Amino acid sequence: MRQPWLGVAASVLGMAIALLFISLFSFPTFVGPVAFYTLCTIPFQVMAVVVWGANPPFVARMGQPGKGLALFLLTLAVGAVIDPLALRVAGEGINPPGPIPSHFVTIVVPTTFWLAIMWGGWPFTSGLKNPVAAGVALLVASYVLTYVGFRIFFNYDFLQGAPVYLASAPHGLFNAVTALVFYVTALAAMFLVLCFDLWPLTLLPAVMKQPVLGIVWSVVAVVGAVIATQIGIGSMGTDPMVFLTRVTVPFIFGSIVVLNMFQNSLFAKLAQPVKGLLNAAAAAAIGYALYLVYCMVSPMVSGQLESGPPGYDYEIWIANALLSVTFPILIFLAAYFAYWPLSQKGGS
Numbered sequence: 001m002r003q004p005w006l007g008v009a010a011s012v013l014g015m016a017i018a019l020l021f022i023s024l025f026s027f028p029t030f031v032g033p034v035a036f037y038t039l040c041t042i043p044f045q046v047m048a049v050v051v052w053g054a055n056p057p058f059v060a061r062m063g064q065p066g067k068g069l070a071l072f073l074l075t076l077a078v079g080a081v082i083d084p085l086a087l088r089v090a091g092e093g094i095n096p097p098g099p100i101p102s103h104f105v106t107i108v109v110p111t112t113f114w115l116a117i118m119w120g121g122w123p124f125t126s127g128l129k130n131p132v133a134a135g136v137a138l139l140v141a142s143y144v145l146t147y148v149g150f151r152i153f154f155n156y157d158f159l160q161g162a163p164v165y166l167a168s169a170p171h172g173l174f175n176a177v178t179a180l181v182f183y184v185t186a187l188a189a190m191f192l193v194l195c196f197d198l199w200p201l202t203l204l205p206a207v208m209k210q211p212v213l214g215i216v217w218s219v220v221a222v223v224g225a226v227i228a229t230q231i232g233i234g235s236m237g238t239d240p241m242v243f244l245t246r247v248t249v250p251f252i253f254g255s256i257v258v259l260n261m262f263q264n265s266l267f268a269k270l271a272q273p274v275k276g277l278l279n280a281a282a283a284a285a286i287g288y289a290l291y292l293v294y295c296m297v298s299p300m301v302s303g304q305l306e307s308g309p310p311g312y313d314y315e316i317w318i319a320n321a322l323l324s325v326t327f328p329i330l331i332f333l334a335a336y337f338a339y340w341p342l343s344q345k346g347g348s
Contacts, residue, residue: 001342001343003262003263003265004262004265004266006339006342006343007257007261007262007263007265007334008261008262009342010261010330010333010334010339010342011257011261011330013333013342014261014326014329014330014332014333015290015293015326015330017329018321018325018326018329019294019297019301019321019326021325021329022301022302022321022325023300023301023302026302027302027303027305027313027317028096029096030302030317030320031313031316031317031320032096032097033095033096033097035102035320035324035325036083036086036087036096036097036101036102036105037079037080037083038079038324038325038328039102039105039106039108039109039324040079040082040083040086040105041075041076041078041079041082041328042108042109042112042324042327042328043082043108043109043111043112043139043142043143044075044078044079044082044139045075045328045331045332046109046112046113046116047112047116047135047138047139047142048071048074048075048135048336049331049335049336050116050117050121051116051121051124051125051131051134051135051138052131052132052135054071054335054336054338055067056131056132056135057131057132058132059071064337064338064340065337065340065341067336067337067338068332068336068337068338068340071336072332072336072337075332075336082143086101086104086105086108086143087101089104089147090104090105090147090150091104091166092166092167092168094166098164098166099159099164099176100156100159100164100165100166100169100176103150103154103176103180104146104147104150106180106184107146107149107150107180107183107184108142108143108146109187109323110183110184110186110187110190111142111145111146111149112138112139112142113187113190114187114190114218114221115138115141115142115145116138117190117194118190118213118214118217118218118221119210119211119213119214119218120210120213120214121134121135121138122210122211122214123210123211124137124138124141125138126210150170150172151170151172152170152172152173153170153172153173153174153179154170154172154174154176154179154180155170155171155172155173155174155175155176155179156169156170156171156176157171158175158176159176177240177241178233178240180244181229181233181240181241181243181244181248182225182226182229183225184244184248184249184252185224185225185228185229185244185248186221186222186224186225187221187252188224188225188228188248188251188252188255189220189221189222189223189224189225189228190217190221191251191252191255191256191259191283192224192251192255192280193217193220193221194255194259195255195258195259195276195279195280195283196272196273196275196276196279196280197264197272197275197276198217199272199273199276200272200273201213201216201217202272228247228248229243232247239308239309241308241312241315241316242308242315244315244319245291245315245318245319246288246291249287249291249318249319249322249323250284250287250288250290250291250322251283251284251287252287252323253287253290253291253322253323253326253327254282254283254284254285254286254287254288254290255283255287256327256330256331257283257286257287257290257330258279258282258283258286259279259283260330260331260334260335261330261334263334264279266278266279266282267279267282290322291318291322294318294321294322295318298314298317298318298321301321302317305317
């Protein structure tokens with residue numbers, strides 16, 4: 001089986017597994033402790049795939065499915081360690097976790113992508129010769145930097161008086177929901193740049209070296225998030241949570257399918273920027289189509305959910321179903337297991 005059909009088959013399999021997994025839990029359990037735990041596994045997974053190439057020295061000699069299983073179990077173990085620590089640091093250890101600690105573990109994911117991809121692991125990969133040590137250092141830095149940003153930019157005063165409010169909640173510069181949506185939208189902008197294989201930055205050799213690339217790419221991502229949120233939320237008046245679940249999250253999910261599951265193969269023979277435009281269009285279309293699929297099946301998986309304020313149950317379910325569960329399962333299949341058992345050659 002070759003690409004893109006291998007990616008199609010793996011994506012369908014991954015989504016089926018994800019929806020089956022979600023159906024095992026009630027809505028409060030899924031969006032509470034279950035999603036919180038899966039979010040605690042994703043930063044390690046991102047690091048393991050990007051920095052370690054899903055092939056660290058301690059599993060390099062193993063074949064499939066042993067290698068994938070070893071990395072999968074290690075990811076689950078790391079998540080089990082991080083989960084109570086993150087809950088203690090950002091949520092006063094209160095279980096089930098409320099929106100405040102859940103926001104914290106959510107934004108660690110974009111931070112890890114930022115360090116691992118936009119900054120290419122710099123300075124950890126350049127300063128530490130041992131790739132395992134470099135990866136662990138990057139992971140720790142992701143949580144530390146996220147916590148600093150969380151305290152500076154997120155403000156939960158609007159929750160005061162609510163049962164989920166915490167005395168330790170940050171009193172930062174921006175409404176926490178707005179900050180969350182902006183942060184995740186900046187990640188979507190990073191994926192947009194990846195759709196173009198970093199064009200036109202690749203035309204400037206001086207920019208394609210770290211840390212210059214990390215700085216420039218970060219600025220591009222922030223500017224992209226500003227433009228997108230100003231248009232979608234500011235000018236069009238879209239509710240931030242609706243914008244997140246109907247625009248930002250579907251585009252990220254579609255980008256993962258196009259770039260990771262299809263291995264950037266859909267328009268591989270075309271040159272930039274045409275390839276990038278088509279990649280981005282495909283990511284947006286596929287992501288939104290899959291968003292609609294999840295919308296249709298959600299009543300069968302988790303029952304009828306209310307959309308919009310005050311609870312945003314439907315929006316929270318969609319965001320977690322796509323990015324907290326389906327995304328890591330897809331990456332498990334594509335990167336950890338190299339598409340096994342669908343392919344014995346990793347889809348090449």
